[in-house]
Amino acid sequence: MTDFTVTLPGVASAAADEAVRSGRLSVAQLLDALQHAFVVLDAQGRVVGYNTCALQMLELPAELMQRAPLIDDVVRWQAARGDLKGDPERLIERVWHHLRATRASGQPHVYSYTTASGRTLQGATVAVPGGGWARVYTDISRHAQALAQLRDSEERFRSLTELSADWYWEWDAQGRYTRLEGRVVREQGIAPTFMGRTPWEVPAANRPKPEDWKPLRDAVAQGRPFKRFEIQRTLPDGRTYWFAISGEPVRDAAGRCVGWRGIGRDVTARKSAEATIQRLAYYDDLTGLLNRRAFQDRLRQAQASSVRSGQWAALLFIDLDDFKDVNDAYGHAAGDALLRACAERLRAAVRAEDTVGRLGGDEFVVLLEDLHAQPDQAAWRAQHVAEKIRQVVQQPVVVDAHDLTVTPSIGITLFAGQDESAADILGRADLAMYHSKAAGRNAVQFFDPSMQATVVQRATLQRELRHGLRDGELCLYGQPIVDVRAQVCAQEVLLRWHHPTRGLVPPGEFIPVAEQSGLIIPLGQWVLQRACGLLAAWAHDPQRAGWTLAVNLSARQLRQPDFVDTVRRALHEAGADARRLKLELTESQLLHDVEDTIAKMEALAALGIQFALDDFGTGYSSLAYLKRLPLTQLKIDRSFVRDLLTDPNDAAIARTILQLAQSLEMDVVAEGVETAEQFEVLRAMGCRLFQGYHFGRPVPLEPAQPLGPTPTGFGVTIIGAASPSPA
């Protein structure tokens, strides 16, 4: 046998050499101990050595090998048996080519083949020093089988993802896509958008807010599997589709989550089927409004919600007058077009959070929630919306070049709580609608006669107020504000209405009506102009030149974008000193858009105007924003002054307000001082300014003046009575 060195895996070569040299281990024993087939060729390609395993693994007959055959003969034999496929002479040529190449390169030649009996063998040929080659064969059948199974499994997996609507994905431990496979992925071209990003980093139509991803992110953070997490996405081509992903964590040997894998499924078809079912079950096909069943559900929800909020809600029942005539005269298609137009108008006439439904035929319903905690205020608002609806519905609709017009009869009922059924509420509104029909159609009626009376009264008051303003029935009264010596140092302007038949109407009655109708804007502007006129006149009167004049503001005035300019102009036109003008606000007014309010107040304060916070202690005063406002005065509400002498709580509140004002460097006016005792106690507490009947009731500051033309004029809508009458 040719002399060469063997290195066996797991046996140090020096130790093996030594064992062979010392004769303790023959090379033959050594080679036979191997689990690998071993064949040695001399320089002519003759088999000069082999181990037992070679006969077994290569399934070569011992007689052949014992003859020391040339490799050519062995190849012919193997080809004849079918272990090697192809023409034997060409196979021999190939074998020699590789033998020479290994010698020339010094690199082993590794190859594999499958025998006729089905074994997969891997052979490695190395050139040995002095000529000749050693060939080592390893049976890799199991490994090859495992690989084939793996390939099969991959193929099956590929078929699955190619033929189905599902696709496969993998994420890293942070939830970023690392692999996406499947026909859908390819066809939709979504891989570039997703790879390297987490699902929540890719915009989704149904999950616009970070909290919408919480269930998925929690599962990822906690290493939990998740199922059918639905996401709506927009494709690069603009189409939207829905898919659902399910996944499970991939763990390492130590059980740590090292990533995620799962499937995605296109569920667009199911979603659209669901949407259709939903639409058919809950929506009216013709108009897209809620149908009777869905509307009744909403009504029940509104009842439950009114219990929680303590607010009244209203149900409006709308029936089109003589709708049948339209159908008869112009056909059903025209009638349908008119109903669709009505539905759109109803939707446009109410707030987004209100609900509109169609019960069938020409019957529509509108649900108005959170109207007001007081039923009369709620009724007033419901009446306002009903009137708006009445106006918009009767506008002509053009259908097939015809101007179609219908009027609505509207019934309203208010509700709060869950004591009655939704059907009862609907029944009441329906009955009220019949009253509207009976009242001559194209009208609004309440179910409850007292509600009806209230809204009619308010509508009348509003109309009369507008006339009263025009006819000079309003005038300014003033109530003195005094110092510790009971000397007048200021006046508060208080509006009065001398109604021709009702007498003196208190502002508590007509200011809310003016606020709701928008009439407060020209009215408030007029008060400001008159007040500035008074200040300018007082400037020439030594007794009054030092007085300030306090004017009450409404929330709506303050919200006017040009409010600062309006005040500036009033001062300028009257030639009044801004430092003598004080504007009184209540806490609730300040809650609306605090930043805008502060900006306006600061702009006015820069002119020298002072601000007082009225009715202090009755609202939700937050000291945080109180500090930010340019206030110079707090007014202790008269409810605390009234029982000051008998109720220790009220006394404590008055004292606290005085201390607070001192630390905020503000004045305090105690309102509603009616007795000398109250005056004394407040003075002892450190109060320096007082207002109340004890010092003087409101008295006229000037004769009544008609409202002159103002920049805003009367550009306000006056709501008519239930049966409209010209204003």
Ligand SMILES: Nc1nc2c(ncn2[C@@H]2O[C@H](COP(=O)(O)O[C@H]3[C@@H](O)[C@H](n4cnc5c(=O)[nH]c(N)nc54)O[C@@H]3COP(=O)(O)O)[C@@H](O)[C@H]2O)c(=O)[nH]1
């Ligand atoms: N936006 C505007 N609001 C105005 C205007 N004019 C008045 N008002 C607001 O109307 C509310 C009612 O005012 P009024 O009926 O005039 O009542 C005032 C006083 O008469 C009353 N008062 C004063 N002293 C006493 C008293 O000793 N006892 C007692 N029972 N009542 C008294 O208090 C009212 C003044 O309160 P206040 O405004 O809080 O300082 C009233 O809330 C006005 O804000 C206007 O032009 N615009």
